[in-house]
Amino acid sequence: MGIRGLTTFIQNRSHLYLENYELHDTNLVVDGNSIACQLYKWHTSTHDCFGGDYDKFSKTVNDFYDLLAQCNITPHVIFDGGYEKRKVNTVISRMKNKIKSSNLLNSVTETSISVFPLFIRIVFEDVTRERKVNKVRCDFEGDTDIANIASALNCPVLSFDSDYFIFDTLYIPFSTFDMTIKRGKTANKNVYKYICCKIYKVENFLKSFEGLQKTSLPILAVLLGNDYVKRGVFTMFYKNLKIQKCHGNQSDQQKRIKSLLIWLQNETIESALQKVLSRYKKTKRTIILYKIEKAIKGYNCFNSKYMKYLGIDLNIKNKVKIEIDLDKVNNSIEIDDEDEEIPYEEDSSSEEEIFITPNEPDLNLPMEFLQNFRTCIYPPCFMDILVYNQYYCIPQVENNTSNHSHNISFDILSAIYKILTGKTNSLICICRITAYQVGKVKIPPCEVNLPKYEEIKTLNKENKYEYFENVLKIDKNYKKCLNNFPESWHLLLITINYYLNKSNTNWCIVYSIILSKLILSYVDEKIGFFYRSSKIFLKKHSQSRITSKLTYHKPDNVKSALEYINKDDCVNCLKKLIYYFEMDDKMIRNPKIFDRALVHSISEFQSCLLHVDYLNTLLGFPLRSISIAECLNCTFVYNFTKNLNKRSNLDEYVELLLKDSPSILDSFCLIINKVKEFTITEVAMQPMGRKRRKKKTVKEICEEMEHLNIESDNEVELDPNNKFTLLRIC
Structure with missing residues (x-):
């Protein structure tokens, strides 16, 4: 849910509320959606403007799990599910903000603007699955269940969500989580490894505001505004609240938080609600009270139904259940229905959106x-x-x-x-x-x-594939193409085929995607991901060209060619291609060089790949699922496609580029030729290089403008012999 301003309020007083903590030898409940974003944002060096470098992010996630393993920490990852009705306005607002950010994002602004790529949560889930980490997806939002499971395990939650300051659970804000290993010694001088971080305990928070009750904290969250009740509803209440001063130049929201906490010191949950609701007429009081009750119940601790999916069989003990005596609250409120009620403010939602009763779905699902x-x-x-x-x-x-x-x-x-x-x-x-x-x-x-x-469960694999084939309109002959490839290639090739048929693209981007797959799946396997940096790679391999000592037999099929790829060829290949994984220095300084149309094409391909994978999953995996991290580095795809767009003959250029890496060159040529052979589409079969356009004469331009009924500038006379006119027209 998130409570605006509360994270800042806590961080500004971290010496009071956050304790230094050594994390080791324990369970840890991980908020999967939140941590995926935080790992990408703070620990992955990638270029958002091109669409995402998923190989780099996969490395970051693996490093995170390695860190936990070395400190003997057992993670339990909880993912969010679908959106709840109450979240719709928030989701749409975030979509609008992301669209604005996407429109502003380019090669220069990416240092200040971040747009999460399409596949980051999927890559996080893929790594979690590969490492056999305990995981579960909640039906809808998982904050409450995350807190409940952490309470049952008596362990911390790792997240970056201000709601956990309200839950009665141990909470480690990710901003305090040091992604390095420290070493300590026990009383017996045994060495142990730990992660240095800070932990939040609600008891420390309550000590700072004497008289504040643990059960009153959800009222703080509600009055500050969340997905159940917007803060603008409580305008009348705030007009009568004594606003406290804060040290320094604090925002109105920070002052509001402090004022509410001081006010709640002398209130019970019932008395606080009575004073808030007394500002409303009876016609609206019942609806608001119902929504407040729903919000408060969201902070209750109980045994989560998802524990069994994690293999946890424990009960929550010594937790206070927050209950409200609604009759007591209602009966004690005295207000004249004719009294003037000041309307709510500070919210763009309509009254219907604010006061509508939550429509919780009836999950009568298979x-x-x-x-x-x-x-x-x-x-x-x-x-x-x-x-x-x-x-x-x-x-x-x-x-x-x-x-x-x-x-x-x-x-x-x-x-x-x-x-x-x-x-x-x-x-x-x-x-x-x-x-x-x-x-x-x-x-x-x-x-x-x-x-x-x-x-679906009654169908065999062949039947499932037929339905898959029919939806994507795959030519029957294309299955012959797939038989030439390892299963790990099939879903990618089908996506490329669909993409070529649906988009206005050419072969340049296809060449780049296939070469990206070759590098991430085969070259990395031979020499390691560590050398993605050109400086590090060339420092290690700065010697002259390596000549393979292996006897090389040119293969005649794709599978054999891929098996023949050797380490020496991989080194030579990356010597030529390592620079394509980095942004050109000219682009960092000049946003005009940034090709948004090309990025749009890459985004379209990512959408195709995402939804083809969804269809494959729903049909029970007629094809092997794809690993995005072993397929797509969008910085490479962008840079290499830009380079290929300058070439008149793609095949000759690739042969020249990879001539010192024969096993990779042969693999690439066999792959691309097979794809061309079985791809029947007008877009795909267009000439692959740039068409050199014949320059038009001034007379031809004038005739064309007249034909298209284009009006010229009134101040400029269209004279075919006037070169200045041509300049103005262009």
Whole structure:
């Protein structure tokens, strides 16, 4: 949920509320959604403006789990599920902000603007799964269950969410979490490893405000505003609250937090509610009280239903359950219905949005769906589609004068909706509809014959693949193409085929994606990810060209070629290509060089890859799932595509570039030729190099303008012999 300003309030007084803590030899409950973002933001050196470097982020996540393992810390990762109705306004507001940030993001502004790439949470989940870490996905928001599970285990929560200052649980803010290992000694002089951090205990917070009760803290959260009740509702209350001064130049929100805490020192939960609600007429009091009660119950500790998915069989002990005597609150309020009530302020939502009763969904869902969802097989969006008939398109860096990047995947989304719900009506997509606006778009119903959700488990792999094939309109011959490749390539190649048929692109970006896959899956395996930096790599391999000592036999098929890739060729390959993983210095200084249209194409490909993977998952994996971290580095794809767009003959250029890495060159050539052989699309079969355009004469331009009914500047006469006119027209 999040409580605006509370994190800053605590940090400004960290010496009072946060204790130095050595984290080791313990359980740790990890807020998966929050930590994925924090690890990406603070510990991954990547270029957001190109769409995300998932190999780098995967390395960061692995480093995080290595750190925990070395300190004998057992993580239990909890992920959020679908959005709750009460979150819709917040979600849309965040989408708008992300769209604004995406429009402003370029090669210069990326140092101050961050836009999380499409796949960061999926990569975090992939690494969590590969490392066999305990994990579970909640049906909806997981804050309460995270606190409950941590209470049951009597261990801290690692997150960066201000709600955990209200929960009665140990909490480690990620901003205090040092991603390095320290060493300490026990009383017996045994050495142990630990992570240095700071821990929050609610008891320390209460000590600073004598008389403040633990059960009153949720009232603080509600009055400051959260997803249940907007702060603007309590305008009348704030007009009668004595505002306290804060040291330094503190914001109004900081003063408001301090004022509320001092006021709550002398109030019980019932008396506080009585004074707040007394400012309202009876017609609105009941609705507001109901919403406040719902918000307060969200901070209660109880035994979470998700514990069994983590193998936890414990009960929460010695926890205070927050209960409100509603009758006592209502009966003690005296207010004349004719009294003037000052309207709420500071909120852009309508009265209907603020006072509407939460519409909690009745989860009468198939047990098989819930099992797959809670064990993190299904993505969170499946819950939104199934329960609310809605899908939220995650904003990406795009060209905002074009259709949003997920428009290319609507056919796949329509099929997913039909399988999940069995309905033939339209799925509602929440997405960018203009340069800066978010709106609803109805996706046309899917006309492909598809199985019902309950029927999927009865299908064999071949039947599942046929449905998969039909949705993506894959030519039957394309399956012959896939037979030439290892299974780890199949989903990527199918996505490329779909992308070529749906987008206005050329072969340059396809070459780059395939080469990215070769490097991340095969070159990295031979020489390690450590050498992604050109300085570090060249320092180690600064000697002259390496000539492979192995006897090399040129293979005649893709599988053999990939098996023949050797370390020497990998070193030579990266000597040529390592620079493409970095941003050109010229781009850092000049945003005009930044090609937003190319980034838009990369974003479209990412959308295709995401939704093809979703469809594959829903159909029970007719194809092997793809590892994004072993496939996509968007900085490389962007830079290499820009380079290829300058070439008149792509194949000749690649041969020249990789001539010192024959095993990689042969693998690449075999792959690209197979893809061309079985890809039947007008876009894909266009000439691959740049077409040199013949310069038009002034006369031709004038005739063209006349044909198109284009009006010229009234001050400039269109004279075919006038060179100045041509300059003005251009």
